[in-house]
Amino acid sequence: MWFQHELRVRYQETDQMGVVYHANYLNWFEIGRTELIRRLGMSYQSLERQGLLLPVTHAELDFHRPARYDDLVTVCTKITHYTNLRLEFASEIRRGEELLVSGGTKHVWLNRDWKPARIDREAPGLYALLIKTQPFT
Secondary structure, eight states, X not given: OOEEEEEEOOGGGBOTTSBBOTHHHHHHXXXXXXXXXXXXXXXXXXXXXXXXBOXXXXXXXXXXXXXXXXXXXXXXXXXXXXXXXXXXXXXXXXXXXEEEEEEEEEEEOBXXXXXXXXXXXXXXXXXXXXXXXXXXX
């Protein structure tokens, strides 16, 4: 299941060529992840209050077509894999049905001391929410 979040491309997100600067897509992937977690019923802020961190350990992007200033784009995000220590997302940026960027990110759950944290123990409510996202497709 893809979670969707719409964005309007702002002028500041474009480069001299008039297209969205490539690093902004990573920001949009992050927006997709945070909105997906929020829609599942838990905010990133509440996770951080519980002492949980979710840093990116890997990111990849494939650029198909450029987004341009004032385009209305949809950030599509889904969880593709998780364990009690790791979480992986697939992301797409679309303009209507047109695929602009595809990719994904991998993450690891850490505590405030940057030690691995098992979310089934540290945040069982979130772990239950993740289980509800299955089956992955």
